[in-house]
Amino acid sequence: MNFTLLAAYSLSIVTLLLTPGPVVALVTATAAQYGYRRAFITLVGTNGASLVLIALAALMLAGVVSISTIWLGVLGLAGSLYIGVMAINGMRGKIPNFAPGARERDNSGLIHGFLTGVANPKDILFFVAFFPQFIAITQDFATSILTLTLVWVIFDVAVLSFYIVIFKRWMPARFTRHSLFISSLFLLAVAIFGVIYNVNALQILSLAN
Numbered sequence: 001m002n003f004t005l006l007a008a009y010s011l012s013i014v015t016l017l018l019t020p021g022p023v024v025a026l027v028t029a030t031a032a033q034y035g036y037r038r039a040f041i042t043l044v045g046t047n048g049a050s051l052v053l054i055a056l057a058a059l060m061l062a063g064v065v066s067i068s069t070i071w072l073g074v075l076g077l078a079g080s081l082y083i084g085v086m087a088i089n090g091m092r093g094k095i096p097n098f099a100p101g102a103r104e105r106d107n108s109g110l111i112h113g114f115l116t117g118v119a120n121p122k123d124i125l126f127f128v129a130f131f132p133q134f135i136a137i138t139q140d141f142a143t144s145i146l147t148l149t150l151v152w153v154i155f156d157v158a159v160l161s162f163y164i165v166i167f168k169r170w171m172p173a174r175f176t177r178h179s180l181f182i183s184s185l186f187l188l189a190v191a192i193f194g195v196i197y198n199v200n201a202l203q204i205l206s207l208a209n
Contacts, residue, residue, distance in 0.1 A: 001138055002136065002138070005136065006147075009134040009151065010151060010155065013151065013156070016122065016126055020186060021122045021190065022086075022120045023046045023123070025186050025190075026116050028163050031163075031168040032168065035168065040164065041113070042110070042112065043113065043164065045110040045112065045116075046114065046117035048114050049113070049114045049123070050153075051153075053117075054127055054148070056127065057131045058145045060128070061135055073198050073201045073202045076124060076198040077194070079120060079121055079194065080193075080198060081195065082119045084187075084195070086187060087190075089184075091188070121197075135148075
């Protein structure tokens with residue numbers, strides 16, 4: 001085990017998770033508006049999206065799949081547009097796709113968390129471009145993937161749970177609507193930046209080809 005590389009990977013994860021982004025904005029807004037249960041179900045969805053991105057990165061490293069730069073740009077653009085729609089809904093005072101029944105609401109929270117996580121440009125960039133740099137953490141490929149995945153899950157759940165508890169316990173109820181609006185405004189800024197960045201990247205790639 002390369003513990004120096006493991007420490008660097010752990011530090012990069014914590015830095016990534018502590019930096020505000022679509023996932024943090026979603027889980028905190030959900031905690032403020034709907035409470036602990038829905039927020040933690042949403043967390044499960046976002047974590048599941050991370051596992052899908054890790055699996056994709058592993059398949060790329062193993063040479064099983066290959067994704068062109070153009071497709072990464074298209075994926076980033078689609079993710080930014082989805083986050084933009086979610087932000088607009090949030091600014092209107094609601095987190096979309098929650099059905100009336102308790103079970104349906106929970107399922108919607110899980111799906112909404114997953115879609116937000118898998119469309120998150122920050123996570124896509126991390127797992128596709130940055131994650132492969134730590135694959136030499138052990139001499140065995142499968143062991144390295146399992147170790148990196150386990151470390152990610154631990155830190156992801158811990159940091160997002162911290163955000164949920166802090167936001168729900170210490171955020172006054174009268175500020176709930178304001179916090180939702182601020183989170184949604186931040187998401188909209190992320191979406192606009194993502195759209196501009198990916199459109200420019202796709203234009204450059206098209207000219208190069």
